[in-house]
Amino acid sequence: MTVSRVLPGILLMCVTALAVAQDGISEQQKLLARRAAEADAYRKLAETVYGIEINSRTYVKDFVAESDDIRGDLDTFVKGIRLGTPRWYEDGSCEVPAEVTVAKVIETLVSAHARHYKGNSIKASDFESITARTEKQVIKVIGMGAPRDADRIAGGGGDVDSGPAPAASGGAIPDNWRRVGPQARLMAIRAARMDAFRRLAERVKGLRLTSQTQVRDFVTESDVITTELQADLVGATEAGVFLSPTELIAEVRLVLPTEQVITTIKKLHSRHYKGNDVKASQIEDIVRTVVKKEFEAVGQGVPPQRFMRQYAEQTGVELPDWAGGAISAVGEGTDPEFGSPQGRLKAARAAEMDARRKLAERIAGLRLTGSTTVSDFATVADHISSQVSAVIVDSVVTSTRFTEDTAQVTVELPGARVWSIISVEQRRIKISGGGN
Known part of the structure; x- marks a missing residue:
């Protein structure tokens, strides 16, 4: 058989297979997915631009709040950023990349400042130093979207991929995720990304600078430092996304350069630290002894409850309601010197310990099936307790x-984290025939 006869046959098979894989995904659905991805890309660009620090006291989000005209200029600039080539996947979802240089952002800010700014807290010279304070010189994002009518459970998709999946180990979307459709997958990834950001912030706050001092001790009100950290962590890089092939659990890994962590801690130190134990000159050496290159955090997320319930009904997998939400607990603490900043910090630490103790009690009482709780299941598999x-x-x-004499701390974790431990052990016991 000649090559000229073989190639047309192969080409026909590939085209036919691709048509089968794309069956049910209309041009209208693809258009909706693209529009959703473009909107997501613009939203991410706006969040990143608004999170840029202008000076030690002001971010771009504060600058645009000064005037509707300034906000209009920035919004017009963001909407005018040229998007990249869209990419569709076999489940109907779409990705749209976008990027803009920090220099272009600065140029727009300088123009808006000259035309509209009436205050005196932001100087034109402040914009020139943005480049030195910004780790990346190019802002890159990827917008993700899915057809609006993809909320229903999908039929599982075809066997041919139109390209490597954006969020799957090994480059293919696992079958369990194909069942729930692209909308569920994207929402799970977004939830995982938010969880990763929270954990990254918590890791920076928990960094111990001396035997007595953590970064969180720079302020007595945790919400203040959290707000500032969220703005500074915008520059974190998404290093990987993983979709579990056995459970509807998505994971997102974020990394943050050590240099940016050092800059952030120095800034928080200068703004909020009231003690004498840690000098600004010591921070860089201290951080480098803990982390060599980068900080990282992994967040987990699951689709909304409606997708989880539909998936459970379709597959026959029993899924507890708490697996798709957050599990939280509130702790309280006080200290004899509560009236002082140091006393409030000690009270907050005591409240945090109390909250985690209550969280452990709540998790132990969570029901799996019928009258069986997590605590009951842990007696069957001893190592479950240590993992939980x-x-x-x-x-x-x-x-x-x-309050007047008490600190109240709320701690939280995704139910998916607990369920992932339980479900893995359940499958192991089932495969081994009930043995331990």
Whole structure:
């Protein structure tokens, strides 16, 4: 058989297979997915630009709040950024890349400042130093979108990929994720990304600078430092996304250069630190002894409950309601010297410990099936307790509040983290025939 006869046959098979894989995905659906991805790209660009620091007291988001005209100029600039070539996947989802140089952003800010700014807290010279303070000179984002009518459970998709999946190990979207459709997948990834940002912030706050001092000690109100950290962590890089092939759990890994962490801690130190234990000149050496190149954090997320329930009904997998949400607990603490900043910090630490203890109690009482709880299941598999304990230690402080004489701390973790431990052990026991 000659090559000229073989190639047309192969080409026909490939085209036919691709048509089968794309069956059910209309041009209208692709257009909706593209529009959603473009909107997501513009939103991410705006978030990144608004999170740029102008000077030690002001971010771009503060600058645009000064005037509707300034906001209009920035919004017009963001909407005018040219997007990259869209890429579709076999489940109907779409990715749209976008990028803009920091120099272009600065040029727009300088123009808006000259035309509209009436205050005196931001100088034209402040914009010139943005480049020196910004780790990246090019802002890159990827917008993700899915057809609006993809909320329903999908039929599983075809066997031919139109390209490597953007969020799957090994370059293919696992079958369990094809079942729930692209909308569920993207929402799970977004939830995982938010969880990763929270954990990255918590890791920076928990960095110990001396035997007595952590970064979180720079302020007595945790919400203040959290707000500033969120703005500074915008520059974190998304290093990888993983979709579990056995559970509807997405993971996102974020990394942050050590240089940026040092800059952030120095800034928080100068703004909020009231003690004498840590000098600004010591921070760089201290941080470098802990982290060599970068900080990283992995967040987990699951699709909204409606997708989880539909998937459970279709596959026959029993999924507890708490697996798709957040598990939280509130702790309280006080200190004899509560009236002083140091006393408030000690009270907050005591409240955090109390919150994690209550979180452990709540998780132990979570029901799996019928009358079986997590605590009951842990007696069957001894190592489950240690794994769950490790997850609890890794829970995130979401708020810290102070009353007249008490600190109240809320800690939280995704139910998916606990369920991932339980479900893996359930499958192991089932495969081994019930043995331990």
